Amino acid sequence: MAEKREIGLFELYDKDPETADKLVFGRVANPDRRGFLRGAGLTTMCAMVGGAIPFAANLPAGFIPVALADTAKIQGKDGLTLLNDRPLNAETPPHLLDDAITPTARHFIRNNGIPPEDVDPETWTLTIDGLVDKPMKLTIADLRDQFEVVKEALTLECGGNGRSFFDPPAKGNQWTLGAVGCSNWTGVRLADVLKAAGVKDGAVYTAHVGADTHLSGDESKLPISRGVPIEKAMNPHNLIAFEQNDAPIHPMNGAPLRLVVPGWPGSCSHKWLTRVWLRDQVHDGPKMTGTSYRVPNRPVEPGEKVDKKDFVIINAMPVKSLITSPVTGHETSNGKVAVRGHAWAGDDKVERVDLSVDFGATWIGAELEDPVNPYAWQTFRAEIDLPQKGYYEVWARATSDKGVAQPHAIAWNPKGYLNNSMHRIAVRSV
Numbered sequence: 250m251a252e253k254r255e256i257g258l259f260e261l262y263d264k265d266p267e268t269a270d271k272l273v274f275g276r277v278a279n280p281d282r283r284g285f286l287r288g289a290g291l292t293t294m295c296a297m298v299g300g301a302i303p304f305a306a307n308l309p310a311g312f313i314p315v316a317l318a319d320t321a322k323i324q325g326k327d328g329l330t331l332l333n334d335r336p337l338n339a340e341t342p343p344h345l346l347d348d349a350i351t352p353t354a355r356h357f358i359r360n361n362g363i364p365p366e367d368v369d370p371e372t373w374t375l376t377i378d379g380l381v382d383k384p385m386k387l388t389i390a391d392l393r394d395q396f397e398v399v400k401e402a403l404t405l406e407c408g409g410n411g412r413s414f415f416d417p418p419a420k421g422n423q424w425t426l427g428a429v430g431c432s433n434w435t436g437v438r439l440a441d442v443l444k445a446a447g448v449k450d451g452a453v454y455t456a457h458v459g460a461d462t463h464l465s466g467d468e469s470k471l472p473i474s475r476g477v478p479i480e481k482a483m484n485p486h487n488l489i490a491f492e493q494n495d496a497p498i499h500p501m502n503g504a505p506l507r508l509v510v511p512g513w514p515g516s517c518s519h520k521w522l523t524r525v526w527l528r529d530q531v532h533d534g535p536k537m538t539g540t541s542y543r544v545p546n547r548p549v550e551p552g553e554k555v556d557k558k559d560f561v562i563i564n565a566m567p568v569k570s571l572i573t574s575p576v577t578g579h580e581t582s583n584g585k586v587a588v589r590g591h592a593w594a595g596d597d598k599v600e601r602v603d604l605s606v607d608f609g610a611t612w613i614g615a616e617l618e619d620p621v622n623p624y625a626w627q628t629f630r631a632e633i634d635l636p637q638k639g640y641y642e643v644w645a646r647a648t649s650d651k652g653v654a655q656p657h658a659i660a661w662n663p664k665g666y667l668n669n670s671m672h673r674i675a676v677r678s679v
């Protein structure tokens with residue numbers, strides 16, 4: 250239903266609830282109540298929430314039924330929470346991220362524009378140009394034939410994951426915890442392809458281009474084009490991927506070809522990839538400049554105004570962990586709680602994960618697995634005794650091999666990036 254509209258339902262409800270109501274319910278609602286809902290609009294709405302809405306007339310104007318926001322009916326995706334429909338943004342509830350390898354159906358989606366339709370993997374090409382000795386144009390078959398094909402589990406996290414906890418709030422997608430995943434990706438090493446093209450001396454930065462289109466419909470504009478310093482680009486774990494979990498990439502995760510640049514903001518991992526351009530300067534494409542994917546060069550007060558010139562590009566993502574079991578709100582009747590989750594640390598390795606059930610007074614070291622390969626998240630687990638009946642919180646704190654640990658509080662920044670404060674879940678012993 251999103252295709253023919255100029256803007257998304259969420260944005261429309263935000264900006265113009267009356268028009269949104271008219272579109273969705275087939276009539277303009279009363280100022281406070283939707284009144285006598287009937288006709289095609291209501292039928293459509295009932296179909297979308299999966300049943301009749303007996304009290305539809307009481308739903309205040311401008312309210313989107315929660316069921317619509319909660320169940321993203323995106324083909325091939327399962328249980329994601331929809332944050333926006335145009336562009337499509339959906340995250341995964343923590344308990345659905347329990348697997349060591351994130352199933353494709355549960356990998357989050359972050360789109361900045363409109364994905365290409367009817368992509369043909371047979372005719373898709375990737376151009377490597379700019380500061381290279383031999384510019385190249387490669388099909389996916391060429392990539393498979395000419396380069397070593399590798400498969401790795403790679404952690405991908407949006408730079409804005411955790412933004413919804415910012416106070417004062419930061420504009421943008423209100424990600425809670427689930428703009429992260431660790432799927433298996435199969436492809437060729439970006440570094441191998443760049444080496445084959447011959448990186449010239451003056452190349453300092455990559456620029457990534459994809460086939461998605463700008464929300465405005467303006468074909469001369471790219472929705473996003475970011476890049477990384479050449480040193481990061483040459484890291485052997487960056488892949489030009491054509492498979493996700495041993496199958497074609499999900500259309501919303503960048504089919505048929507995407508970059509996976511693990512450890513850095515997800516925005517470096519360009520989807521629907523058509524071109525990697527080597528530049529003699531820091532790339533200045535859309536979402537690369539201004540305050541996009543940038544943070545102040547110093548700690549700032551929550552709410553502080555920061556001059557644009559004091560923003561720096563985010564490189565590696567910070568150390569972080571996520572409790573994936575039990576689900577928050579869990580009740581235990583045997584005085585024990587088995588805790589499990591994953592931890593990751595940008596370009597570094599996680600050295601330990603500690604858990605607390607007494608609001609951080611004491612910590613229990615969790616069992617921590619090695620990553621299956623560099624840049625895969627690491628699973629931790631522990632069984633904890635709860636001393637008496639009552640309410641507890643489980644807090645998780647990962648520490649990297651550089652000795653850097655997750656903070657209690659958010660390091661606030663104007664655009665809401667890099668929230669790696671500890672994950673807390675509620676548990677009751679009953």
Ligand SMILES: Nc1nc2c(c(=O)[nH]1)N[C@H]1C(S)=C(S)[C@@H](COP(=O)(O)O)O[C@H]1N2
Nearest residue numbers: 357358359360361407459502515516519520
């Ligand atoms: N072409 C293109 N690539 C893109 C984006 C996009 O909008 N267009 N979004 C980026 C951002 S901000 C993130 S966090 C990741 C998300 O990858 P996923 O949607 O596969 O989870 O893709 C990145 N690659």
Ligand SMILES: [Mo]
Nearest residue numbers: 407408515516
């Ligand atoms: Mo992102």
